[in-house]
Amino acid sequence: MKKLTGVVAPIVTPLTEDDKIDGVSLENLCEYLIEKGITCLYPNGTTGEMMYLTTEERKQVAEVTVKTSNGRVPVFIHVGGWNQAQTIELAQHAANIGADGIGVVTPSFFKLSDQALFEFYKAVSESVPKDFSIYLYAIPQCAVNDITPELAARIAEECPNVVGIKYSYPNMSRIQQMMTIRDGEFSVLCGPDELFEVTVCAGGDGTVSGNSQCIPEHYAALWKAIQNKDYDLATRLQRRTNTLNDILCEFNNIAHYKVVLKEEKILACSAMRKPMEALTDEQTRSVMEKLNALDFHKVI
Structure with missing residues (x-):
């Protein structure tokens, strides 16, 4: 089964301005990130405004991404939805269109017991082929529910196609605990960008970083430095990305990403799905001035 490594975007x-999926811009974005060295595309996640898209829109995004990648880099599709039935429908769709795997966030809004979470992931696991890779996705600061190392281990034991986890809360101790599952064979990626270097150096597999789509050359260089065991360079690159990410996350990170990608001529429009907020003209000028003042395309 396939696993994620490196920089997952x-x-x-x-x-579009009239609130439809812009397939051409999506193709442009996929091509841009593949060219820049991103190691995996991950559509329909938190950064993709997942819960504000319809099921059909999410299928459309998944199909465009898989078709555009055309096997050049893995495509793992996030399929977590508002309920179990929607999640399973999207999971089966991802498997049917040739995706390499899926990510599944915990059910959101309502607090659930570990038993309920276990039963949810077991149902999703059993709904797709046994060799189709699944990543757990924990982001308790948004989704309310968390995944403990004990729960992750139980899911991994009962569901062989659950190959790893994206853990998005900044808790390095918990991230390292996840690395002990299946005698260290359980794949672990961090969500917090600032933990990319330390996560991989501690035995993890990479990061799932929204910021990486705006400064992909920095993340590709950081991943290469880690792979080459050039830890001095890796630390300097990590600090450089931290500085740029502080700007990208100043007001609303997803809106920042769309603004930067529009300025880079990758996207035609920076519109957000309501009620998500777009940046004001003043905020747009501010973020671009700050990034340009740091010569943000220059890696080191």
Whole structure:
């Protein structure tokens, strides 16, 4: 079964001015990130405004991404939805269109017991082929529910196609605990960008970074430095990305991403799905001035 490594980009969902999926801009974004060295595309995640898209829109985004990648880099599609039935429908769709795997966030809004979470993931696991890779996705600061190392281990034991986890809460101790599952064979990626270097150096597999789509050359260089065991360079690159990410996350990170990608001529429009907020003209000028003042395309 396939696993994620390196820099996984949870891509934004480009929209037109009249609030439709912009397939051409989505193709442009996929091509741009593949060319820049991103190691995997991950549509329909938090950064893709997942819960504000319809099921059919999410299928459309998934299909465009898989078709555009055409096997050049893995495509893992996030399929977590508002309920179990929607999640399973999207999971089966991802498997049917030739995706390499899926990510599944915990059910959101309502607090659930570990038993309920276990039963949810077991149902999703059993709904797709046994060799189709699944990543758990925990982001308790948004989804309410968390995944403990004990729960992750139980899911991994009962569901062989659950190959790893994206853990998005900044808790390095918990991230390292996840690495002990299946005697260290359980794949672990961090969500917090600032933990990319330390996660991989501690035995993890990479990061799932929304910021990476705006500064992909920095993340590709950081991944290469880690692979080459050039830790001095890796640390300097990590600090450089941290500085740029502080700007990208100043107001609303997803809106920042769309603004930067529009300025780079990758997206035709920076519209957000309501009620998500777009940046004001003043905020747009501010973020671009700050990034340009740091010569943000220059890696080191």
